[in-house]
Amino acid sequence: MNKQFAGKSALVTGGGSGIGRASALALAAEGALVTVAGRTAVTLKETVRLIEAAGGSARYVVADITDEAQVENAAQAATEDIGRLDLALNNAGYDGEYQLTTDYSTEMLDHMIALNVRGMFLSMKYELRHMVAQGSGAIVNMASGAGLIGVPGFSGYTATKAAEIAMTKSSSLEAAPHGIRINAVCPGLVDTPMIAALDADVRASLSASHPLGRIAQPQEIADAVVWLASDKSSFVTGIALPIDGGYSVP
Template sequence: MTQQFAGKTAFVTGGGSGIGRASALALAAEGALVTVAGRTAHTLRETVGMIEAAGGSARYVVADVTDETQVEQAVQAAAAGVGRLDIALNNAGYDGEYQLTKDYSTQMLDHMIALNVRGMFLSMKYEMRQMVAQGSGSIVNMSSGAGLVGVAGFSGYTATKAAEIAMTKSTALEGAPHGIRVNAVCPGLVDTPMIADLPEEQRNSLSAAHPLGRIAQPREIADAVLWLSSDKAAFITGIALPVDGGYSVP
């Protein structure tokens, strides 16, 4: 490892599993002090334990990203002790279930908007406050290839993911004068617990839609997060980067 993030602090929402956990592990392996946040304490403790077992530094804070007070406190916890937040990955999210628009559950849509849109907005709100005060930082938002194209049966999900991309672009413009970069990663199908819950027929159909012929592993998405967070991407802001095996290619 290059230890490219030695001395830096990182904050990861949804850090208890999947892409969030893989990204937290990768950031810590590169030297960052990582604070993972989420709603389930035992999965967060597992992530911290894995990081520490590998020789990294981590801590966790239980927080619901739809609760503004909890988000503010979580960001403060991530900056505690060092007084700065260098990297933030807003990964907490909800994909819901396959339902045609005519049958779409309004309750599911409301929950999706609360977690995906409100949760990401609140996270960026307090991350930006800290980063503007220090005059630097990198925010990566975990959107989806579904925010770039239409996906039948997931109209609510695609709407929230497109909203995440729009928020990313707007906040990137706000952050640029302060030395803050804001980008989004747009994965295709990834081998995570969320995907594991989909019906097998649907999983197979979605996998076949990826021109590379397979789904991604969480570490492959984490690699994109590392790159966008690093000095190698110092002149990149406001993008929505597809990491989707060609899924969103027209």
Template sequence: MTQQFAGKSALVTGGGSGIGRASALALAAEGALVTVAGRTAETLKETVRLVEAAGGSARYVVADMTDESQVKEAVQAAVADLGHLDLALNNAGYDGEYQLTTDYSTAMLDHMIALNVRGVFLSMKYELRHMVAQGSGAIVNMSSGAALVGVPGFSGYTATKAAEVAMTKSSALEAAPHGIRINAVCPGLVDTPMIATLDADQRKALSDAHPLGRIARPEEIADAVVWLASDKSSFVTGIALPVDGGYSVP
């Protein structure tokens, strides 16, 4: 069977665990040469090992996605071998801790803005430069179901994830004339290390809020990423796709 991403290159930021790792595995399984980027070499190496063990191709680059020069270098690394960048998943993010707005840590908010907003913006900035030049490409930004509804105790997080949706829509309109599609995925609660900071009561409350009665597996979010990156969604751009078990249904 022909792999739909054979001969294509992909960049996955935040590729060392969770949704990023699952997406890297899924893209590689479809034939993409995947570059995973993030701050921790050990977890990135493990993602590469898993991809290669499954028969795929991957490499890693250590990069802080809040640092413009490092973002630029990560994108260049993804372009290097094949000379083009076809797919990108901007997944690196930070959800912080449960804190009411009255007690919200300014330092935590600043870090969220730096990674969730600035990091995604910078990633698109350099990804799009290559994609516009080649006249093709697909970008997926990992937002959150929290961008679509209110979540008490996470006002800063919801704000940054809503900003990602807004950036996705604006950039999609800019990129469309160049044959480039940009979309966002908005997961509900996913079984990843990022939710480890939640206590049992918080996790249960969020899980119970999903009409399907459970939280998602990272692979279920990766399936949405693959679809939005593929030609099967060739007439889809500028959307924020909920993959949340019904959490955001009014």
């Protein structure tokens, strides 16, 4: 059976856990040679192990996406085997904590802007350099449903996620003449280790806030990433796709 990403290379930032790991596994299952990037070697190595155990191909590179030289190096590393970068998922980011705007930590906001805005900007900058040179590619940015609506207590987070969506739209217009598509996915709450650690009553309340009555599994977000990266979405660019069980519906 032919795999849709056979012979293609992919870069996944924040690939050591959660949605990033699920997406890296899903891209590899479709034949991509996946490079996972992030700040923690131990979790990245585990993602590579899982991919290889499933019969896929992967490598890892330690990179802080707020450091321009490290981002450039990660993008270059993803091209080493076949000389091109076909697919990218910019997933690394920072959620922060619940704080009212009047009490919002400036340090937390600065860190969030550095990771979510600067980090995604730098990632696209160097991914696009490779893709423009080769005349093709697909980028998926991990935004959030919080970038589409207001969320009390998360004004800084929503601002950075709205910025990610705006960057996606602007960059998609620049990239389109070069045969490159750029889209964003906007998850609601996802069953990641951070959510799993919450009190059961809190989890139940969060699940109830989604019209479908539950939160997403990482694989459900990964499935959307695969679709947006594939030729099955070949006429789709510049969108911010909610995957949130109806949470952002007005």
